[in-house]
Amino acid sequence: MKTIVTQIFAGAVQAMPGDGRPTGIFKRAVDGEVEIGYEGIVCDAQADRRVHGGPEKALHHFPALNYALFVPRFPEIAAQFVPGSIGENFSTGEWREEDVCIGDVYALGSARIQLNQPRSPCWKIDARYGVDGLTKFVAEQGVAGWYYRVLAPGHCRAGDALALIERPAHPVSLREYWDLRHAHRPEPAALQRLIDTPGLAPDKREGWQQRLTWLLANPP
Incomplete structure (x- = not known):
């Protein structure tokens, strides 16, 4: 399983139009090779590292397929929905949340990266596009994209293949992740499978464990 990274984006911290709060959501396409370190693309920046970076x-x-979901x-503001506009680093013409799984390990150029959690949409999405309700829509639909941790630093460029090299034995797709998040009372066994998934971000594992503990202590 592989796809092509069609564009790579990075940017500096700047003021959000309208309210002046700092943001790193505005990014530009990067030509040529980029360096990937343990905290991301070396030429990229984030404003609030508690929630990004x-x-x-x-x-x-x-x-890029997810942008089409916003238009109807x-x-x-349909003209604004172009790759790079939601603050991503990587754009691909294929794959959605149904196609990728927590714990997936990928080769990209000389780097090795691991998918560990979905993006949690925040206020900056509405502010960036100048519209109310897009952040809520992204969360409700579970189409926020996803984050990687870096297992091995390296270099890559637009046009490189993103190739799956390892997947957990009992994988949980990002679509399943969002379904569990939206469920009123998810099945404890499904939560346990997610909690046990190698590669899940530690803070997410802790949050899901707390939810499972509550569910078991409060049966319907």
């Missing part, structure tokens, strides 16, 4: 959210991948709901 760092070892567990080093690289953000957003499939927000036709008045």
Whole structure:
């Protein structure tokens, strides 16, 4: 299983139009080779590293196919839905949340990266596009893209293949992850399978464990 990274994006921290809060969501396409370190693309920056960036959210991948899902709901800003606009580092013309799994390990150029969690959409999406409700829509539909941690630093460029080299024995797709997140009372066995999935971000594992503990202590 592989696809092509069609574009790579990076950017500097700047003021969000309208309110001046710092943001790294505005990124530009990068030509040529980029260096990937343990905290992401070396020439990239994040404004609030509590929620973006760092070892567990080093690289953000957003499939270009997901932009088409926004257009029927927000036709008045359809022209804004182009690769790079939601703040991603990698764009591909294939794959969605149904196609990738927590714990997947990929080769990209000379780097090795691991999918460890979905992106959690925040206020910056609405602010970046100048519309109310897009952040909520992204969360409800579970189409926020996903994060990688870096297992082995390296270099890559647009046009390189993103190739799956390892998948957990009992994989949980990102679509299953979002389904569990939206479920009122998910099945404990399904939660346990997610919790046990190698590669899941530690803070997400802790949160799911807390939910499972509560469910078991409060049967219907």
